[in-house]
Amino acid sequence: MWRRRLLFMLPLAVFGLVAAWFVAGLDPDRNPAAVPSALIDRPAPPFDLAALVEGAPGFSSAELGRDVVLINFFASWCVPCRIEHPLLIDLARTRQVPIYGIVYKDQPDAIKRWLGELGSPYARVLVDPESRTALDFGVYGVPETYVIDREGRVRFRFAGPLDAETVELTLLPLIESLRE
């Protein structure tokens, strides 16, 4: 008799589980469209990019491994890039973090104008003509920021404009710990 009663309670039990699941899904910090990076803890993909400005030094993956670096994909037509820009400048100047900017689907002139207007946080600005490097990194929009450690491995990816909270609470502590 008891087993029969238990069976009748099954729908309620399953429903309870499903409801809990839904509640977890409603967490405001959760973004259902966010894509976790496939490169975390794996070596950065090989790349060799030319500089935006003629004659300036390019950047290649062979040069990774000396210090912790940030790689930031950006474009002049990208509004959130503009919003995060001051944070990047601050990171580069006052916190001494080297940031390498890679241009995503944009015209050289437009970028030059943009950087001229807003200032440049970048140690070097590189072009990625067919977005091949972006594809290799798994970039799906701009801006995106990657933290690469001393062994040339990707340790963190942030998609979207950086905000002060993320920088203070996640990015800087990570960079510090990687530098030890």
Next chain:
Amino acid sequence: MIRVLLVAIALLASAPAFAVEPDEMLADPALEARAREISRDLRCLVCQNQSINDSDAALARDLRLLVRERLLAGDSDEQVIDYVSARYGDFVLLDPPVKPKTWLLWFGPALLLLIASFGVLRYLRRRQNAGAPVPLDATERRRLDALLREVDDSTRSSDAGHTP
């Protein structure tokens, strides 16, 4: 000016209106067919639930070109898919990979069917055993006969087919 506007609108729109462009298509129809098949199983990450085959987005176009490039380089279908998912993760695959974390997804339905079938079979068997009817006594039997005669009379004049 109109042209710039149109191109701008086309770029910004990710409405599922148009996708594979003529200039992307490969010359070899067999390879192109393979490319389409593979693209159908790759998700456009900046759209909402579409494959890269059916999306206008720039990223979708890049991925379509990437798929064709790898096919031209001689990769097998599986190698192409691995190439893309190595960069974008499992999320880009509309055909979820069979890994421990998706076992429940892939084997769930079959498991459910099995459990439910068992349940139903047990239910039926229990009902069979429990339901042996008590035989009728004399009064009940007479009543039954009378009723059956009534029913026979009334159904002779109307249809006696299946009850729907």
Next chain:
Amino acid sequence: MIVEFGHYALILALLVALVQAALPLAGAARNNTAWMNVAMPASLLLLALIAIAFLALMRAYVGSDFSVQNVADNSHVLKPLLYKLSGVWGNHEGSLVLWVLILAIFGAAVALFGRNLPATLKARVLSVQAMIASGFLLFMLFTSNPFTRLDPAPLTGADLNPLLQDPGLAFHPPLLYLGYVGFSMTFSFAVAALIEGRVDAAWARWVRPWTLGAWTALTAGIGLGSWWAYYELGWGGWWFWDPVENASFMPWLLGTALLHSALVAEKRDALKSWTVLLAILTFAMSLIGTFLVRSGILTSVHAFATDPTRGLFILALLVVAIGGAFALYAWRAPQLSPGGLFRPVSREGALLLNNLLLATATATVFLGTFYPLFLDALGAGTVSVGPPFYAATFVPLMVPLLLAMGVGPSLAWKRGDLGGALNRLAVAGGISLVAAILVWSLQTGGPFMAGIGFALAVWIAGGVATELATRIGLGRMPLPASLARLVRLPRAALGMTLAHLGLAIAIVGMTGSSAWVEERIAVMRPGDKIELAGYEFRLDGVTRIDGPNYWAFRASFGVIDDNRTVATLRPERRFFRVQRRPTTEAGIRTTGFADLYAVIGDPDGEGGWTVRLYREPLVPWIWAGILAMMAGGLVSLSDRRLRVGAPGRARRALPATENA
């Protein structure tokens, strides 16, 4: 002013609903007739108040009153009238008003026409309905008020999403809601029956028209949505296993199971607790669908709004309504009388199998839809579940179901003669096999499932025909007598025949269109010709036209067969001025057996246009099949026996049914 009336009407409606939820229920428990009788006037008053609110909102839309925030967000002065009207429900808040309006209409219908319902059952049903209405009204008034004002009012509105400015999609929500709310009615009946402690054949008879009506409306709504996607989205697809599509499909699957289970409950007084459970589950799926679209937990092309607070509220509604119903079920269902016996091989057995497979299929769709959320919530990363998953899991489940569907109607109740049935179906089976082989040998490179799909469709059609022939005694008696029987068949039987046949036709359409689509993509200049499927498509020209709130490029294609122009296709690419989104309108020509389909894209700046041409075989059969299913549902609904009072006339009923 009118808008404020609408607002007050909603608040009053909430108060009435709360009273209606409490008094009749308490009255039924204490057998207090006065309290139970409150239900009738309350439900009529509720209807009147909500109707006032709905009309007030509609008036604001038609009059383009942009001081109402909802109107400002979703409408525009230049929008055509039809879309001003449909814009009322083309957004989150307005759609909720439509939801409760339909809820109120159905409640009033039960109050007015449910004369032969026992008083306590009727009171309880209306109370539960009012509880649901209260929930939704609370939700509206606290999180989604359609009547909030904007000050200062903007001069012009933000326009309705261009994709929704379409006749097909204008009617898609009302039909779906008729379905969802219809299932809320069966839910109310189920909960009321659990409270009463009695589920019997009479209850199943009362529930049937609601189930039928809801199922028919849902079929229509889903069909309309698919049809819209086909001609609007521009590449000939009609189903994408998108979460919101699945959200309407799951109640449909369960609703179908419910329909058949209620049949067994009515005819044989069996499967009663199954039926009650299905009634609760179907409504649960309707509510979960509502939750999905409005809470932002999943990404989808269709999603209304992404607002977690709303999501939380609906979730609370879900927990109270469904959790409460399941708790009630756990407590009361074991006490229901066990009901009629039957052998596994019998019509009841076949219907039980039907339910089993449909429920598993629903669970499969549920798993696929919510698995990404499950993984994400566990922090295990995430996956995408797309069409390949469903093709591998859902489709195989359908095969035994469709096989059973061919045999089931030919089995007798209680103790079926499978051998006899299969004997009668031998011809049907033979033809299906032949069909499979034909398809397999004729097709060039299509998928192997195409043959199976066709065979199953022919099998079902054959089963339907065989059952009908047996029932009217075709061949066993002179033809006029058989025809006489055909004419006097109960409508429910005809309805079943039509609906099952409709499914078979739709399956042929689905199989054909998935397997044998032909496509050409190219850049064309006016005067160019492209060959496809034996026709020649010639681009005659592209002109620019102006619509009420958009401008468009319209192309004209001549379709030539044998040097004769057989059709002209006029696809458009529209650009809406306010929302700045382009949409495509495909140019379609139906020949009954296939669709010729043309889509125009963007110009390449050198006089050429990107163009997509398709031949979609058998797609019209999908729509025809769906229409037949709807017709079957409507014919069944019109069966006069459904309107006659509860079964129980002394001579027909055998005194063997016990009630708990």
